[in-house]
Amino acid sequence: MVHSDPGDRAMITRTQRPGLGRLAAAGLTAMSLAVLVWTTPAAAADVMAQLPSATTATASKTTTADHSKFKELEGPFATGPEVTEACLECHTEAADHIQQTTHWTWAFDHPVTGQDLGKRNVVNNFCVATATNWPRCTSCHIGYGWTDDKTFDFAAERNVDCLVCHDTTGNYKKFPTGAGHPTYEPKEFPPKSGNVWQPPDLVKIAQNVGPTSRETCGACHFYGGGGDAVKHGDLDSTMARPSKALDVHMAPDGLNFQCSTCHTTGSHEVTGSRYVTKAVDRLGIDVPGHTDDTRATCESCHAMTPHEEAKLNDHTDVVACTTCHVPEFARGGKATKMWWDWSTAGKLNEEGKPFTVKEGADVIYDTKKGDFLWEANVVPEYRWFNGAIEYTLIDDTIDPSGVVPINTLGGGPDDPDSRIWPFKVMRGKQPYDSVNNVLAVPHLFGKDESAFWGAGKFDWIKAIEAGMQARNVDFSGEYDFVETTYHWPIVHMVAPKDEALECEACHAENGRLANLGGFYMPGRGDFGWLNTLGWSLAGLTLIGVIVHALLRVVGASRRK
């Protein structure tokens, strides 16, 4: 295929390569489509748009193995782990791979800061922490059965969930409170909602496995924080099939990138983690022999000087790509959560029952969780960032007199490894131990006596007691609420280039970087003293010559 349409480039990416093979296999009709592809670029783009993506059910036809022909996958399968056992008969090392990853351990030993991170260790300002809330949280674990931290067997290979990432049917769903299992019988969720989840057809799903896709990654990552669009701001369900305006790379009618196009993998290890954010990638374009083994940075494909206009390239040493190219986040039509105030949780209505308040489609109060604020089309906040993030962990003393940072960004204007990055800043109020001055981790989920959402009936003391005990941290018995911030780097929802920020967005007196100090930026009124001094001197000069001119006029008239 030798035309110069953007669709052309899509074909050389991994996700699109099946196009040619599939055309050949599909017979005469496809042959005529292929002719179209050869002849007109515009038609080629149309054809590409009509072709199923590599991650749909037909993907198996493009591979050398048709999983529907495997005896091992004939079933029947009663549970997810049974499917995994079948997978591992051929993919003998796959479970071992997974078990080395953060997707499995939820633990991340930071190579630079030495902090113990990962979902099992960090405290956030959404549902606060995973400990004691396992079955709810682990509905997004890449395994089966993590109902309890003490009993879950991290070494058991059958506990790995292959399907959640490799399903191509779209019918495999982990049940929200199932500790990673799908439901195996019709079951209602949320409780009393009338919304009944049907058990998935595990045989059909197993026979149609394929590469990961926006849909499979999104099944968890679009729903972080307990619901669609809640957490990241730049990842929500609209990114499964984004328009070009929403994401210029991932639009199915455009380049059709999948997550793994950039988040390249090796041995099931997915690259591009927020815990080790690369704030600047000077290695530039990755090719064999010149690569850091990931395409997770923009520079991996675009290099450090991607603009035709030299003046724009002058920015890349101090401004991250996404600062201009993701002008706003939560642009897909879904609002993201910007404020979560736990301190108001636990109110009951006149009948003494928990309740929720909605504003449009968004829940703005929930007895279980407190008050929320949601925003769509959000202008990011901008910070200097060198990729280093320090977290405030459960054993770190906090200063409750101010706003407590859940994470603190490294870098500044004088650090050559720093650039100005866009962030979603999640704010809220969350419980802390008001005597020991540490962040509190409440036991929320469960039916037991201490569960905040269960029989504990919104009793913070019981919930915090149980949560802290599970993390082996002393609880003084007294709590209060403290305001916190959590910075989320914005990297997705890359807009088409003509929608990137204009110069004036920042180079203006009240521009987007108005509050970012410590460096000179033209156009926003820096060196205001020089402006005042310079124009004052110019003004004095002007007055001087005017006075001089008047004296000349007076002198001339006197002589007459």
Added chain:
Amino acid sequence: MAREVMFTRFERLWHWTQALIIVGLAITGFEVFGSWTVFGYETATEVHQILAWLLLGLWALAMFWHMTTGEWRQYIPTFRNMGAVMRYYTAGIFDPSIEHPYKPTRKAKHNPMQRLAYLGFLVVIMPVLWITGLLYMFYNGWEALGLGFLSLGAVALVHVMAAFALVIFFIGHVYMGFTGRPATAYVKAMITGYGHDHSEGETPSTGRTRPAE
């Protein structure tokens, strides 16, 4: 004493083109700095750069002209008669009966104050603007040029300071242009090229003369 071409065609072309470009550079440059908004930041930066290259080109021609004609000697500073000239501008000028103490000739057409002011413009203000301006333009190449120690803020600061110096020069220069007798005499000379050559008994340096009015 004769009416003679004091400012050659090239000199006048240089002067007035430069004046126009400098006004354009000031309007756009102070917008880039943040003093005002006229065209919008993006347009201002683009126009500022184009004008800067135009002026650089013009300067290359002007340098060549000054060197080959020897006209650069017009700017050699001198303090001879400096006191008299200063007294004239601060006092004598207000009395129409007092004449300008300096009598320009074709070979020395600038009075000592002019010489100093133009020299300042030519060898201080403008070079500072060129150097800092070019540095500003080639910001991405600093590291490769071994100039990594520079900061944009420092370069911008010096550039803008020099720009303010030029603004002050500009105001003074324009005003002084109207201090002839009659007031428009100097401006007229700069436009037509013809002015009074006070050299006596000398052969005019160019062949073109015309009688005094």
